Amino acid sequence: MESQDLRKAGLKVTLPRLKVLEILESAQQRHMSAEDVYKALLEMGEEIGLATVYRVLTQFEGAGLVSRLSIEGGHAVFELEDGTHHDHLLCVRCNQIEEFIDEVIEQRQRVIAAEKGFQMTDHSLYIYGICRNCQS
Amino acid sequence: MESQDLRKAGLKVTLPRLKVLEILESAQQRHMSAEDVYKALLEMGEEIGLATVYRVLTQFEGAGLVSRLSIEGGHAVFELEDGTHHDHLLCVRCNQIEEFIDEVIEQRQRVIAAEKGFQMTDHSLYIYGICRNCQS
DNA sequence: GTGTAAATGAGAAAGGTTTTCATTTATATT
DNA sequence: AATATAAATGAAAACCTTTCTCATTTACAC
Structure with a gap:
């Protein structure tokens, strides 16, 4: 439905x-x-x-x-959208995308925004690399 | 020169x-x-x-x-390029860009990439928000 | 000075995304 | 159930940033 x-x-x-x-x-x-x-x-x-x-x-x-x-x-x-905030890892070879959540990073971002006087509205973090399969 | x-x-x-x-x-x-x-x-x-x-x-x-x-x-x-790696905070109102460095986040990214079996080639982190000047 | 490969300018082309506008469709109303 | 109306759709054109093409110009090595 x-x-x-x-x-x-x-x-x-x-x-x-x-x-x-x-x-x-x-x-x-x-x-x-x-x-x-x-x-x-x-x-x-x-x-x-x-x-x-x-x-x-x-x-x-x-x-x-x-x-x-x-x-x-x-x-x-x-x-x-599944309600969970998460960031992404992208394979530069096969374009596969993985997701991850890291509360330490989330927390640091909030601290940094506050330190700089920013009212954070959003953030995006992408880690680019070569995934396990593509390293062979 | x-x-x-x-x-x-x-x-x-x-x-x-x-x-x-x-x-x-x-x-x-x-x-x-x-x-x-x-x-x-x-x-x-x-x-x-x-x-x-x-x-x-x-x-x-x-x-x-x-x-x-x-x-x-x-x-x-x-x-x-000034030789320092840094990430960015962007004001969504005035488009001003600030820079920051956070070793905790850098470290966590390396750990996450390793955990997922990724050979990290690059990463990008943007924090979007409203800067101090634009909050008035 | 001269030759040669590299750099430039102008405009065309590319690639992803948005807009336009006439037509179709979903939903509220009778 | 029929109808009115505002919203949604399709197709093609437009957009916007970026890259490419190609003829002309320029920097650098000899």
Whole structure:
């Protein structure tokens, strides 16, 4: 009953929105670009325009249903929002993305923001590297 | 004698390169986009193409003379390399950028990368917030 | 001074994302 | 259940930052 999620978010229940949600929920990869979602829709037989995919993802972000990662060099990727804040490790070879949570870092960030007189609104931490599989 | 910096970096000493270096060294703002540099050059009376500014900044980055920050939502900004690794605090109102160094966070990042089996190549941490001046 | 490889300028092209606008659709209302 | 209305969609154009192409100019080695 994903329709409820959409209604709760104040969005009309439309086929493109339901299908995009479905893709995000069932995809093998948790992190997908707009293009990835678009292609997955095509494979599913749904002819939904790329512009609509972008619009829907942006609305979902606004509604708190997904988060947007702005990774270095290029396109954004989206992940279903699961309520947990986490940061990311990205493999520069295979583009795989892993997540991690580190309370020590979180705490230090709060301290630093306070020290500098900043009212923190957000923060993003990306660790780039070569994952275990790609080191061979 | 900035010419030496260029020669040391294996770059020919050309007027565009000297002028871009000059802008970066004398600018009131330490963090500048390619467009910022381009405009500063125009104000200085130097007719240097935007493509050249991009090329020069990219070469400077390769030569270790400047660092490129990939901040959220759009264009890259460049800063003169001063040898110190540091992270950034960005004001979402006035776009001012502050720098900070935190050895605890650095250390935790190394630990996390190791735990996940990543050979870390780079990392980027941005704290977004409202700076002291903009909170009034 | 001259030759040669490298650098530049202008504009075109690229790549990801957003906008426009006419058409379609979901939902509130009758 | 039919209808009105505001919102959503598709397709293509526009956008924006950045890179590339290619003819011309320039720096540096000889």
